[in-house]
Amino acid sequence: MNMLQILDLSVTFGGLHALRNLDFHVEEGEIVSVIGPNGAGKTTFFNMISGMVTPTSGEILFEGESLLNLDPSQVTERGIARTFQNVRLFANMTILENVMVAQHCRTHQKVFGALLQTKAFKSEEIAIREYGEEVLSFFGSRLIGYRLNQPASVLSYANRRRLEIARAMATRPRLLLLDEPVAGMNPRESAELTALIGRLRSEWGFTIVIIEHDMSVVRDVSDRVVVLDHGETIAQGSYDSVANDPKVVEAYLGRQVQDKNADEETSS
Amino acid sequence: MTATANDASTFEAPGLDWRRQIRFSAIGALSCAFIALAGMPVGLDRRSIVYPVLSLGYLSLFWVPFVLASLAGSQVVLEGMGERERDTRDLAAGALVGLGSALGLVGLMILVKNFNLRDPLVNWSPQLLELLSFNRSTTLGMLLWVVLGTTLGLLGGAMHVVPAMVRAKILTVVLSVLIVSVLQTFLTDLLEGFRLEVFTDFIYYKRGGLEILGALLVAVLAIAIPLLVAGRIKGLRARVQKMPPDERSRVNLVLLGVGAALLLVLPFFLGKIANELLANVGLFVLLALGLNIVVGLAGILDLGYVAFFAVGGYTTAVLTSPNSPGFSPELPWPVALIVVVVLTGLVGLFIGAPVIRMRGDYLAIVTLGFGEIIRLLFLSDWLSGWFGGAQGITNIPGVDVGIGTVKGTDPRSVFLLVLVFCGIAIYVSWRLEHSRLGRAWMAIREDEDVAEAMGVNTTSTKLMAFVVGAVLASFSGAIFSAKVGSIFPTSFIMLVSIIILVVVIVGGMGNIAGVIVGAVVLIGVLGGPKQPGLLQELGQFKLLIYGALLVWMMLKRPEGLVPNVRRSRELHQEEFLQDAWLKGEIDEEDPS
Ligand SMILES: Nc1ncnc2c1ncn2[C@@H]1O[C@H](COP(=O)(O)OP(=O)(O)OP(=O)(O)O)[C@@H](O)[C@H]1O
Ligand SMILES: [Mg+2]
Numbered sequence: 001m002n003m004l005q006i007l008d009l010s011v012t013f014g015g016l017h018a019l020r021n022l023d024f025h026v027e028e029g030e031i032v033s034v035i036g037p038n039g040a041g042k043t044t045f046f047n048m049i050s051g052m053v054t055p056t057s058g059e060i061l062f063e064g065e066s067l068l069n070l071d072p073s074q075v076t077e078r079g080i081a082r083t084f085q086n087v088r089l090f091a092n093m094t095i096l097e098n099v100m101v102a103q104h105c106r107t108h109q110k111v112f113g114a115l116l117q118t119k120a121f122k123s124e125e126i127a128i129r130e131y132g133e134e135v136l137s138f139f140g141s142r143l144i145g146y147r148l149n150q151p152a153s154v155l156s157y158a159n160r161r162r163l164e165i166a167r168a169m170a171t172r173p174r175l176l177l178l179d180e181p182v183a184g185m186n187p188r189e190s191a192e193l194t195a196l197i198g199r200l201r202s203e204w205g206f207t208i209v210i211i212e213h214d215m216s217v218v219r220d221v222s223d224r225v226v227v228l229d230h231g232e233t234i235a236q237g238s239y240d241s242v243a244n245d246p247k248v249v250e251a252y253l254g255r256q257v258q259d260k261n262a263d264e265e266t267s268s
Numbered sequence: 269m270t271a272t273a274n275d276a277s278t279f280e281a282p283g284l285d286w287r288r289q290i291r292f293s294a295i296g297a298l299s300c301a302f303i304a305l306a307g308m309p310v311g312l313d314r315r316s317i318v319y320p321v322l323s324l325g326y327l328s329l330f331w332v333p334f335v336l337a338s339l340a341g342s343q344v345v346l347e348g349m350g351e352r353e354r355d356t357r358d359l360a361a362g363a364l365v366g367l368g369s370a371l372g373l374v375g376l377m378i379l380v381k382n383f384n385l386r387d388p389l390v391n392w393s394p395q396l397l398e399l400l401s402f403n404r405s406t407t408l409g410m411l412l413w414v415v416l417g418t419t420l421g422l423l424g425g426a427m428h429v430v431p432a433m434v435r436a437k438i439l440t441v442v443l444s445v446l447i448v449s450v451l452q453t454f455l456t457d458l459l460e461g462f463r464l465e466v467f468t469d470f471i472y473y474k475r476g477g478l479e480i481l482g483a484l485l486v487a488v489l490a491i492a493i494p495l496l497v498a499g500r501i502k503g504l505r506a507r508v509q510k511m512p513p514d515e516r517s518r519v520n521l522v523l524l525g526v527g528a529a530l531l532l533v534l535p536f537f538l539g540k541i542a543n544e545l546l547a548n549v550g551l552f553v554l555l556a557l558g559l560n561i562v563v564g565l566a567g568i569l570d571l572g573y574v575a576f577f578a579v580g581g582y583t584t585a586v587l588t589s590p591n592s593p594g595f596s597p598e599l600p601w602p603v604a605l606i607v608v609v610v611l612t613g614l615v616g617l618f619i620g621a622p623v624i625r626m627r628g629d630y631l632a633i634v635t636l637g638f639g640e641i642i643r644l645l646f647l648s649d650w651l652s653g654w655f656g657g658a659q660g661i662t663n664i665p666g667v668d669v670g671i672g673t674v675k676g677t678d679p680r681s682v683f684l685l686v687l688v689f690c691g692i693a694i695y696v697s698w699r700l701e702h703s704r705l706g707r708a709w710m711a712i713r714e715d716e717d718v719a720e721a722m723g724v725n726t727t728s729t730k731l732m733a734f735v736v737g738a739v740l741a742s743f744s745g746a747i748f749s750a751k752v753g754s755i756f757p758t759s760f761i762m763l764v765s766i767i768i769l770v771v772v773i774v775g776g777m778g779n780i781a782g783v784i785v786g787a788v789v790l791i792g793v794l795g796g797p798k799q800p801g802l803l804q805e806l807g808q809f810k811l812l813i814y815g816a817l818l819v820w821m822m823l824k825r826p827e828g829l830v831p832n833v834r835r836s837r838e839l840h841q842e843e844f845l846q847d848a849w850l851k852g853e854i855d856e857e858d859p860s
Contacts, residue, residue: 017371050721054440076723090714101707105723171723
């Protein structure tokens with residue numbers, strides 16, 4: 001059965017059709033890439049799944065149940081976590097706190113536990129901390145050790161992106177939505193993160209949808225590629241089939257090829 | 269020139285910017301004239317700081333040339349930019365700013381002498397002219413101002429020229445004299461408790477202010493004491509720093525315990541006035557701690573916080589007073605408190621539920637409205653059968669604690685009671701801040717949408733902040749009710765909300781220690797909306813000062829007087845770690 005199933009879904013902002021009659025599905029254990037030119041509606045697609053934007057029509061099913069009319073926090077509780085294209089960490093909270101707070105919907109202690117320092121409260125705090133550190137240590141030594149108690153704002157750009165992913169992992173999702181996770185990283189870092197994305201599936205068992213502009217990353221990680229343009233799916237399939245689809249070449253890759261030609265012309 | 273010219277990446281420091289100095293002169297002139305016309309010099313002349321040479325009235329003008337001159341001289345040093353060498357030009361610049369400020373007063377004196385604008389400007393009076401002329405002729409007065417302003421400006425400018433050590437000493441002396449002078453009532457009261465009146469009798473002038481000899485003594489002590497103990501304290505600090513973390517936290521705990529114990533015995537050495545003052549301060553500490561949870565932690569700008577203070581106060585009054593017009597069960601205070609807490613929590617839910625979905629400006633305005641609605645309900649004829657309308661509820665009994673009764677006529681017991689509840693509030697704030705709920709509050713404060721996307725149910729979490737804040741305010745209300753013995757709607761005007769907010773902002777939002785310091789300094793010195801502080805003379809100017817302080821803090825130090833300790837420690841740790849990293853003590857494979 002499909003883990004995520006989107007049926008005939010549209011999102012409009014005023015007169016703008018950000019997404020138009022979209023059908024989409026993800027199977028459990030898949031890594032699907034969503035690509036498309038700027039403004040194609042990719043981020044809107046994630047916003048819509050995570051409940052931050054309400055679709056005008058259509059249906060979203062996650063593990064057979066509708067996600068429509070759920071708050072973003074309830075969607076997260078169902079098991080969908082996301083990262084943000086324009087890194088939105090809790091900058092004044094520490095790195096550890098960032099991953100601790102993300103476990104909110106998996107934990108239960110309320111005011112009285114904290115005030116009376118009950119056994120349950122203490123053990124839950126320890127569990128939250130340990131799981132947080134476990135998630136952070138997935139990224140090697142970059143986010144742990146002395147960094148745990150530093151505010152997220154002191155991190156380098158690449159490390160902020162890593163912390164974004166760690167924070168999403170900390171919500172214990174089954175489906176992970178990554179919005180341009182390697183944007184702004186250098187080739188070495190993005191190659192490394194590509195490998196990590198593979199491990200996110202093999203070791204952590206996440207199903208992953210990833211928005212990415214970097215074609216080498218898309219080629220390396222995805223089982224299937226979906227191409228959006230003007231809010232519509234114009235192609236989908238394996239990387240190679242999509243890359244050679246004339247529609248895609250026209251809408252997306254075509255422009256790059258032209259750019260490249262233009263570059264070559266000027267340089268020669 | 270020599271060292272920096274070789275280095276291409278360093279640009280030369282900009283020269284002295286004279287336009288900036290002129291701008292500051294103009295600001296100084298306008299500030300002086302404004303302060304004079306606001307009536308501060310005349311109104312505050314009765315209170316001496318150092319008798320008979322300096323009164324609070326004159327001080328309200330003297331600080332302007334000094335502070336502005338030194339502000340005008342400070343410069344922002346950007347990375348890669350060399351710092352400008354300080355020289356006599358800085359002195360000249362300071363003098364210029366000082367002179368400019370003084371000219372503002374001179375201009376005002378000429379105008380006051382020749383025209384009568386008393387109608388719109390109530391303080392445009394012969395007394396003002398007389399005071400500004402130092403009780404001499406107007407011309408001499410003007411001359412004196414020119415000299416004084418220039419000198420003060422020169423001193424302000426000199427602060428950048430003298431070595432940092434000297435500057436620190438000068439500031440310590442000036443601040444110590446000011447603080448000791450302001451603390452007169454309190455210190456007199458305290459030392460009397462220790463039978464040390466001799467000391468205060470020596471340094472203070474009976475009718476307010478330090479004697480000249482007293483001021484000198486304070487100055488000498490201010491220089492001597494740090495010299496004597498600084499080394500030792502540094503040594504102790506270093507030793508504590510070296511301890512392993514758990515031992516260090518134990519030391520901190522012991523220090524905390526000793527501090528708490530000292531605070532608990534303090535009231536027994538204080539007289540009525542000081543205890544009364546501290547009890548008032550404590551009531552505001554309670555309120556500020558509560559609002560700090562709402563504004564500081566959860567980031568909900570609540571401008572109607574006084575509503576919960578009012579509900580707490582009125583509920584206590586209704587439940588305990590035999591004079592309660594409607595329902596009068598005459599419960600003992602501790603029993604009533606339970607009902608008060610539950611009821612205020614419910615009111616928190618009730619007010620919170622509709623407003624919590626709003627954000628920013630809308631939320632602020634709606635909470636402001638709710639604050640007023642609650643006050644007007646207590647004032648209304650419609651509910652006067654319950655709450656007595658404008659007549660309020662009187663005859664509220666004190667708190668019977670077995671060994672005695674806590675009530676307004678015995679400020680010592682009130683202060684002790686307030687201390688206990690402050691302790692509870694601090695504990696609650698501290699525990700909640702470091703819990704799942706506290707983290708969720710902070711996440712919401714940082715970015716509400718992201719917090720929601722990370723699984724935090726923002727509605728219920730924010731409501732919880734509202735309720736906890738409301739409960740802490742109700743403690744304050746309940747004690748206030750028992751302390752004053754009667755309760756009227758006028759005690760719960762909007763101004764109370766605003767002042768608590770200023771206390772939180774000035775103290776340091778989101779920081780327990782900061783909020784306490786803010787309340788102690790502001791309420792202690794300036795006083796609350798109705799309660800007098802140490803400088804009772806400030807009375808009518810209180811709000812002006814609160815406002816000016818708020819604006820200044822927002823511009824120059826938005827993190828508050830006591831910035832978040834945790835964060836600054838981390839930032840220092842960062843530097844420390846960078847040093848370690850440079851020396852190769854930490855291996856770091858991350859190229860980013
Ligand atoms: N909240 C909103 N209100 C109005 N218009 C919006 C909103 N969010 C997105 N849009 C518009 O919807 C379109 C799709 O935007 P979206 O951010 O989804 O593009 P994208 O594919 O993620 O682009 P990029 O590759 O640049 O990230 C754009 O035209 C954008 O301006
Ligand atoms: Mg996008």
